[in-house]
Amino acid sequence: MTWTFSAAAPVIDESGASRLAARSDRSGWAPDGTPRGVVVAHDIAEVQQTLAFASEHGFPVVTRGAGSGLAGGASAGEGAIVLDLSRLDRIVSIDPVDAVAHVQPGVSAAALDAAAAEYGLRYAPDPGSFSTSTIGGNIATNAGGNRAATTGSTRDAVLALDVVLADGSLVQLGRETVRGVVGLDLVSLVVGSEGTLGAVVGATLRLTPRPVGSAVAAATFADAEAGAEASAALALAGLRPVSIELIDGRTLEAIDALRGSALSQGAGAYLLVRAEGRGAEAEIAEVAAVLAQTAIEVETTGDDERARELASVRRDALAAIEARGPAIIEDVAVPRSRLAEAIRGIDEISESLGVDVHVLAHAGDGGIHPVLRLDDDGPASQLDAARTIDAILELALRLGGTVSAEHGVGALKRRWARIELGDSVVELQRRVQAAFDPNGILNPGKAL
Amino acid sequence: MTWTFSAAAPVIDESGASRLAARSDRSGWAPDGTPRGVVVAHDIAEVQQTLAFASEHGFPVVTRGAGSGLAGGASAGEGAIVLDLSRLDRIVSIDPVDAVAHVQPGVSAAALDAAAAEYGLRYAPDPGSFSTSTIGGNIATNAGGNRAATTGSTRDAVLALDVVLADGSLVQLGRETVRGVVGLDLVSLVVGSEGTLGAVVGATLRLTPRPVGSAVAAATFADAEAGAEASAALALAGLRPVSIELIDGRTLEAIDALRGSALSQGAGAYLLVRAEGRGAEAEIAEVAAVLAQTAIEVETTGDDERARELASVRRDALAAIEARGPAIIEDVAVPRSRLAEAIRGIDEISESLGVDVHVLAHAGDGGIHPVLRLDDDGPASQLDAARTIDAILELALRLGGTVSAEHGVGALKRRWARIELGDSVVELQRRVQAAFDPNGILNPGKAL
Ligand SMILES: Cc1cc2nc3c(=O)[nH]c(=O)nc-3n(C[C@H](O)[C@H](O)[C@H](O)COP(=O)(O)OP(=O)(O)OC[C@H]3O[C@@H](n4cnc5c(N)ncnc54)[C@H](O)[C@@H]3O)c2cc1C
Numbered sequence: 001m002t003w004t005f006s007a008a009a010p011v012i013d014e015s016g017a018s019r020l021a022a023r024s025d026r027s028g029w030a031p032d033g034t035p036r037g038v039v040v041a042h043d044i045a046e047v048q049q050t051l052a053f054a055s056e057h058g059f060p061v062v063t064r065g066a067g068s069g070l071a072g073g074a075s076a077g078e079g080a081i082v083l084d085l086s087r088l089d090r091i092v093s094i095d096p097v098d099a100v101a102h103v104q105p106g107v108s109a110a111a112l113d114a115a116a117a118e119y120g121l122r123y124a125p126d127p128g129s130f131s132t133s134t135i136g137g138n139i140a141t142n143a144g145g146n147r148a149a150t151t152g153s154t155r156d157a158v159l160a161l162d163v164v165l166a167d168g169s170l171v172q173l174g175r176e177t178v179r180g181v182v183g184l185d186l187v188s189l190v191v192g193s194e195g196t197l198g199a200v201v202g203a204t205l206r207l208t209p210r211p212v213g214s215a216v217a218a219a220t221f222a223d224a225e226a227g228a229e230a231s232a233a234l235a236l237a238g239l240r241p242v243s244i245e246l247i248d249g250r251t252l253e254a255i256d257a258l259r260g261s262a263l264s265q266g267a268g269a270y271l272l273v274r275a276e277g278r279g280a281e282a283e284i285a286e287v288a289a290v291l292a293q294t295a296i297e298v299e300t301t302g303d304d305e306r307a308r309e310l311a312s313v314r315r316d317a318l319a320a321i322e323a324r325g326p327a328i329i330e331d332v333a334v335p336r337s338r339l340a341e342a343i344r345g346i347d348e349i350s351e352s353l354g355v356d357v358h359v360l361a362h363a364g365d366g367g368i369h370p371v372l373r374l375d376d377d378g379p380a381s382q383l384d385a386a387r388t389i390d391a392i393l394e395l396a397l398r399l400g401g402t403v404s405a406e407h408g409v410g411a412l413k414r415r416w417a418r419i420e421l422g423d424s425v426v427e428l429q430r431r432v433q434a435a436f437d438p439n440g441i442l443n444p445g446k447a448l
Numbered sequence: 449m450t451w452t453f454s455a456a457a458p459v460i461d462e463s464g465a466s467r468l469a470a471r472s473d474r475s476g477w478a479p480d481g482t483p484r485g486v487v488v489a490h491d492i493a494e495v496q497q498t499l500a501f502a503s504e505h506g507f508p509v510v511t512r513g514a515g516s517g518l519a520g521g522a523s524a525g526e527g528a529i530v531l532d533l534s535r536l537d538r539i540v541s542i543d544p545v546d547a548v549a550h551v552q553p554g555v556s557a558a559a560l561d562a563a564a565a566e567y568g569l570r571y572a573p574d575p576g577s578f579s580t581s582t583i584g585g586n587i588a589t590n591a592g593g594n595r596a597a598t599t600g601s602t603r604d605a606v607l608a609l610d611v612v613l614a615d616g617s618l619v620q621l622g623r624e625t626v627r628g629v630v631g632l633d634l635v636s637l638v639v640g641s642e643g644t645l646g647a648v649v650g651a652t653l654r655l656t657p658r659p660v661g662s663a664v665a666a667a668t669f670a671d672a673e674a675g676a677e678a679s680a681a682l683a684l685a686g687l688r689p690v691s692i693e694l695i696d697g698r699t700l701e702a703i704d705a706l707r708g709s710a711l712s713q714g715a716g717a718y719l720l721v722r723a724e725g726r727g728a729e730a731e732i733a734e735v736a737a738v739l740a741q742t743a744i745e746v747e748t749t750g751d752d753e754r755a756r757e758l759a760s761v762r763r764d765a766l767a768a769i770e771a772r773g774p775a776i777i778e779d780v781a782v783p784r785s786r787l788a789e790a791i792r793g794i795d796e797i798s799e800s801l802g803v804d805v806h807v808l809a810h811a812g813d814g815g816i817h818p819v820l821r822l823d824d825d826g827p828a829s830q831l832d833a834a835r836t837i838d839a840i841l842e843l844a845l846r847l848g849g850t851v852s853a854e855h856g857v858g859a860l861k862r863r864w865a866r867i868e869l870g871d872s873v874v875e876l877q878r879r880v881q882a883a884f885d886p887n888g889i890l891n892p893g894k895a896l
């Protein structure tokens with residue numbers, strides 16, 4: 001085929017290797033076939049040309065950041081054009097008085113945060129893929145992180161977006177000011193739209209001062225349910241530390257196996273609580289007092305070095321599980337008041353279906369990552385995994401929760417998204433999507 | 449005409465008095481003609497019946513809360529059905545662990561906040577019309593308040609909405625959990641849509657713990673520009689107190705006239721800074737140190753009674769201005785870094801067009817309420833006011849700001865909204881609106 005663009009032609013990579021790589025993201029899921037080719041865009045004009053060209057020919061377009069997604073959102077199949085924005089990776093400007101950054105979509109949150117730090121500022125959203133994913137991908141998935149319950153998810157940090165629509169036109173959505181109510185909030189709509197409304201080619205992001213002071217509490221409990229109940233007790237006591245991470249006993253065993261530590265001896269769960277700000281030490285003291293009512297042991301520290309050590313348990317958790325064999329990271333949420341119940345239910349599912357499920361939870365807001373550990377990659381294991389995941393998603397909905405807390409619907413959760421949203425809301429979403437992309441060329445078969 | 453509903457008929461008030469009252473909101477603006485009648489809904493079914501009926505006949509529907517709006521959003525003209533939701537005013541439930549409230553749309557933020565206080569919680573959005581406006585109206589306008597820069601506007605507090613669409617169908621948007629990324633964010637879209645997407649008949653709202661501790665600083669400056677520059681200095685110093693309110697010299701004179709005080713003697717501006725949380729007193733001490741570099745005088749207090757006295761200057765400001773004659777409350781925002789420049793520009797406009805303009809600003813995020821004081825209600829004064837407002841809106845846009853920080857577009861700012869957004873974004877918004885309301889019966893002629 002011929003790639004004819006109205007103006008200068010973008011670099012198109014039709015090599016087998018690139019096309020193959022673009023078939024999947026970090027979920028490993030790949031659709032049938034291979035994409036037509038990969039356009040690595042180096043400026044906005046190339047993005048516009050690519051989309052105008054695709055529109056003209058009715059070719060599907062899959063916008064891609066770093067491909068770190070866990071829902072198959074960036075996985076591209078037969079006939080698609082992959083629009084890779086990872087090379088648009090400049091931080092355009094940072095204004096220290098407005099505490100606002102202008103960035104291209106390919107920059108990582110870690111790079112932006114480091115640049116902001118020079119002004120005493122930080123970029124608050126902190127997904128685990130902070131250093132490897134792109135901000136464009138974070139915006140498209142509304143990425144969360146450990147602190148999301150208190151400092152917000154990606155959506156809360158976005159003031160304005162430059163978006164190239166399906167027809168190749170460029171629109172500027174939102175505004176430069178923190179306050180403003182003119183027009184429908186199309187910025188919040190594009191955030192989390194998983195590449196179905198347009199390609200994000202620029203963003204105006206809010207920064208916040210780096211926190212003054214921090215403190216950490218780490219506590220062990222008999223089991224994960226007791227840890228979840230302790231986090232509900234913190235909420236009832238009016239405490240909202242910046243993050244509350246819960247790690248279950250199975251995961252502690254994996255960490256012990258990796259490190260040669262003895263965390264799991266005499267403890268069935270680990271709760272890591274972080275407070276920030278001028279009152280951090282006082283807050284952590286109050287946190288510790290509440291935790292002490294049911295914990296086996298509680299340690300608090302205001303020392304950064306010790307805090308890092310206590311936090312390393314959470315940081316190493318995923319690697320420790322993955323060291324034991326193939327793992328699938330799931331992602332649901334339930335109301336905070338149902339967290340203990342959800343953990344009990346996941347345990348029962350794990351037992352009855354015979355798949356090891358580790359639980360990591362953002363306990364402050366009911367986010368849960370059940371991590372399935374498979375014996376091998378074979379079809380029997382995959383089938384067991386699929387049944388286990390279905391049971392967990394069904395449980396999350398039964399408890400008033402959601403089938404995706406932060407990773408997105410992508411290709412993998414479309415059936416469940418429809419169950420969660422209901423047909424009439426899905427139809428409404430489709431109509432809204434069509435207002436942006438009437439011919440449905442943007443990431444078809446994903447999200448909606 | 450006959451009001452035929454499929455089921456039990458809602459109470460329809462076709463009396464002249466009700467129809468006349470519904471012609472306007474607190475802006476005073478009224479369109480031509482009078483509405484057909486007012487439906488005072490007592491349950492969701494009545495809302496559904498009204499919208500289905502209106503759809504069938506192609507009658508426009510203006511949803512109305514308390515009518516406290518300042519942009520003519522709820523003002524209803526010839527042929528419209530007014531759908532009054534103020535009687536749906538129940539707080540359905542409050543869950544203290546989840547810190548979530550379920551409410552009907554007619555309840556006021558003040559009533560919800562008072563109910564939340566019994567659990568040590570608060571409803572954070574704090575518009576000046578806290579006690580008089582409805583939460584449905586707050587949601588429809590994304591109402592802000594003094595604290596919005598730090599504790600968020602109404603949008604930040606909304607998790608889920610029950611919405612009756614133009615065709616009378618009821619949809620549930622959003623979710624009960626704080627985290628969640630399934631589907632397009634239609635909740636954020638409905639928030640701020642000024643009654644053009646559907647009637648909000650229920651809301652799930654986030655509550656937050658009532659703050660532990662607070663402290664206040666009040667400072668006087670030579671003029672409002674100096675106050676604005678001091679607030680930029682606070683931002684640069686990494687300080688983000690919960691609110692920073694700026695009051696100009698003209699307003700201080702009005703307050704002196706009302707109270708017999710002497711605030712304006714030797715001071716041309718007043719800056720009121722509030723900090724909350726465990727570190728409030730330490731934060732206010734840092735704030736005071738920055739302010740002291742340029743202020744005439746700075747006072748700090750951790751005492752509630754004294755804090756209330758210091759804050760009364762802001763609380764009485766509007767009444768003091770209105771005591772001098774007819775007043776128009778305007779509403780723009782600029783990036784924080786341009787606030788001093790905006791104030792200087794407003795002063796120049798006031799001088800050159802001969803209309804007294806008082807300035808109240810949410811200095812923490814660049815929100816500005818220029819308050820025009822007219823000599824009388826006559827047509828010459830109205831014309832001067834219109835020219836002054838146009839010049840102020842043009843100034844806000846020139847400085848990278850917005851023509852409405854919180855009051856909305858309503859009927860009064862449509863022309864300016866189009867200038868701010870640009871034709872292509874307005875067309876996109878129209879298409880999105882049509883996805884909800886294909887026949888355009890919801891608040892036509894408003895917002896978009
Ligand atoms: C180790 C690990 C930890 C993780 N931790 C977290 C976590 O804590 N929280 C969390 O939310 N996620 C997490 N993730 C998931 C993933 O990193 C996020 O979803 C991330 O936001 C994806 O960014 P990306 O640049 O890799 O996007 P991709 O995977 O390339 O794409 C993701 C989706 O966004 C779309 N997209 C990408 N860029 C654009 C653009 N510029 N314009 C329009 N659409 C675009 C794609 O079409 C696709 O639908 C983790 C993943 C890994 C591997």
Ligand SMILES: Cc1cc2nc3c(=O)[nH]c(=O)nc-3n(C[C@H](O)[C@H](O)[C@H](O)COP(=O)(O)OP(=O)(O)OC[C@H]3O[C@@H](n4cnc5c(N)ncnc54)[C@H](O)[C@@H]3O)c2cc1C
Pocket residue numbers: 473474510511512513514515516517518520521522533553574575576577580581582583584585586587588589590591592593594642643644646647648649854855858891894
């Ligand atoms: C003294 C005073 C102080 C104010 N201070 C502030 C402030 O600090 N911040 C601020 O943002 N505003 C402020 N306002 C403006 C006004 O109070 C807000 O816009 C408020 O949110 C309007 O609520 P309401 O119930 O009066 O709505 P209305 O005026 O009745 O309606 C406003 C708009 O919302 C729509 N609407 C109302 N209810 C619903 C519903 N249930 N579903 C769908 N659409 C609906 C209407 O169609 C209309 O477009 C102030 C007003 C006054 C008079």
